[in-house]
Ligand SMILES: Nc1ncnc2c1ncn2[C@@H]1O[C@H](COP(=O)(O)OP(=O)(O)OP(=O)(O)O)[C@@H](O)[C@H]1O
């Protein structure tokens with residue numbers, strides 16, 4: 001089973017990856033047609049490589065090589081292991097939606113508690129609804145790069161959540177992606193539709209059950225936020241150290257809305273979060289904070305495209321990376337200001353903390369400005385821990401690693417502080433602390 | 441018993457020799473004052489004792505309770521009881537003072553094989569000490585020294601000293617930047633720590649501090665050496681005549 005690097009798809013039979021999975025991919029015939037087309041796109045393009053500008057620093061062909069076969073449907077044993085992982089990674093007070101190896105697990109989810117405030121369906125449910133002629137739309141997105149196309153072709157499940165106008169969620173929603181299988185791929189796609197005036201916190205956690213490793217995740221999230229909303233969207237990519245996680249997210253922000261986005265990557269041998277955020281209504285504010293905590297030979301990429309399609313919006317991106325050993329962090333930030341988007345205020349900042357001489361940070365900020373009355377900019381800092389601070393701490397009795405840990409926590413803490421929910425913030429601090437403990 | 445023995449210490453910084461063979465012995469229970477002109481190497485000596493990187497010891501040795509201090513990492517020295525109150529304490533944004541104090545205290549205790557303080561015990565102790573030093577509790581919630589005035593930073597150093605209960609306290613210009621009341625409070629804090637098992641090395645430019653913290657010995661440093669030692673009256677002498685007489689001796 002090896003599709004690996006599909007080159008010219010011309011005239012070739014649909015490869016094993018898709019053919020062997022097709023029977024398990026949910027969807028009415030029209031949906032399957034969309035999938036086939038998406039897979040053909042993927043096959044034509046093949047895995048992204050360094051000669052594709054957007055993937056210059058994250059050459060999936062070199063880093064990953066092949067796409068692993070679709071993970072099996074989780075059996076009772078897998079679900080039991082997943083349940084333990086869910087227990088370990090659940091945020092106190094949050095309401096859970098759990099996907100195990102790419103399949104929704106109702107028994108591990110808090111459907112009852114959620115039903116009072118939001119509507120939850122599974123992607124599978126929507127795709128297989130023969131009565132819905134537009135079901136295939138759930139597999140379409142604005143961008144169609146190879147990994148997104150592959151996701152459209154292969155997505156087995158996901159959650160389709162909709163929050164009605166005016167709802168103030170009483171607890172965060174936590175979507176937990178659990179991997180139990182080794183040497184297999186999970187493809188998920190979720191849709192979140194958030195109405196006018198909604199206040200909500202949505203967390204997505206990526207975790208491994210026990211010692212599960214060597215798996216691949218390809219996830220897509222389509223988030224649509226209406227007007228006057230106040231939303232926190234948190235992603236915690238805490239995969240097994242030898243996993244691969246490539247996630248694409250598409251966000252549309254309405255008018256006068258506040259969106260706080262936070263991502264922290266603390267696992268996976270290779271990870272990429274590519275976000276495409278578009279302002280579709282005026283007067284909105286985006287605050288995006290990214291944190292990459294990388295060690296060993298991990299490669300972590302955060303790519304964010306913020307599209308100011310309308311005037312009078314504010315975007316702030318602060319991207320922090322703590323890079324140890326021979327790890328490699330990539331940040332690509334692009335701010336697009338469309339011709340009409342006057343009074344745009346868009347800034348991005350990158351701050352890299354290099355803990356070893358071999359640590360690597362690549363930073364590619366881009367401003368594409370087509371309006372004249374805007375305030376946009378970017379900045380970057382990179383450096384080691386401050387020796388004089390380290391010495392002060394050591395002179396007070398802290399061993400080197402502990403002194404480093406305090407300073408790293410302070411560095412990362414500036415980002416974590418932005419999370420308003422206390423329980424959630426503590427949860428995120430805990431993940432960062434475990435990352436620090438894993439440092440050799 | 442000799443707590444600190446500095447023997448014929450030669451130290452270079454960036455290829456330049458700063459200490460040219462310095463000898464100093466401090467016994468338990470004693471208070472030593474070190475005075476000397478700017479640039480004579482007082483802070484250099486204190487940094488080398490604390491283990492600050494960037495100094496090359498080319499000759500001589502430093503023993504602490506008979507053990508070779510130069511072989512130890514700074515944190516080991518701290519756990520063994522060496523404490524330096526810095527002339528210029530650094531600011532550490534994002535590390536809450538309380539977190540720092542507790543982490544440091546427990547790290548020292550752990551290194552000595554002692555049990556860690558429980559949270560209530562720790563809080564009680566910090567509260568007592570900070571009260572006696574007139575340090576408001578909300579200052580301890582801020583980042584280490586962040587936004588502290590010069591005097592507050594110095595008091596925070598004394599606070600740590602009182603909390604860690606080291607056996608050797610080196611105070612590098614604790615009095616600079618302190619107003620008269622703060623000086624008195626800080627000096628009281630230091631005096632409260634005087635005990636038969638503990639020694640102090642007080643580096644200062646001013647006789648005034650020594651009115652509060654009365655030394656057993658006064659040493660004059662010039663150009664990287666101790667050029668004269670005496671009792672507390674030597675400080676008065678210096679106040680009157682300055683350092684000029686020692687410039688040649690060095
Ligand atoms: N890191 C360094 N690089 C270069 N020279 C240094 C360094 N640290 C100290 N020196 C030099 O060593 C000499 C002694 O400095 P030190 O700070 O020890 O003096 P001091 O006696 O504490 O002076 P003061 O009374 O002004 O505090 C000075 O000439 C100083 O310039």
Ligand SMILES: [Mg+2]
Pocket residue numbers: 482483484527612
């Ligand atoms: Mg000095």
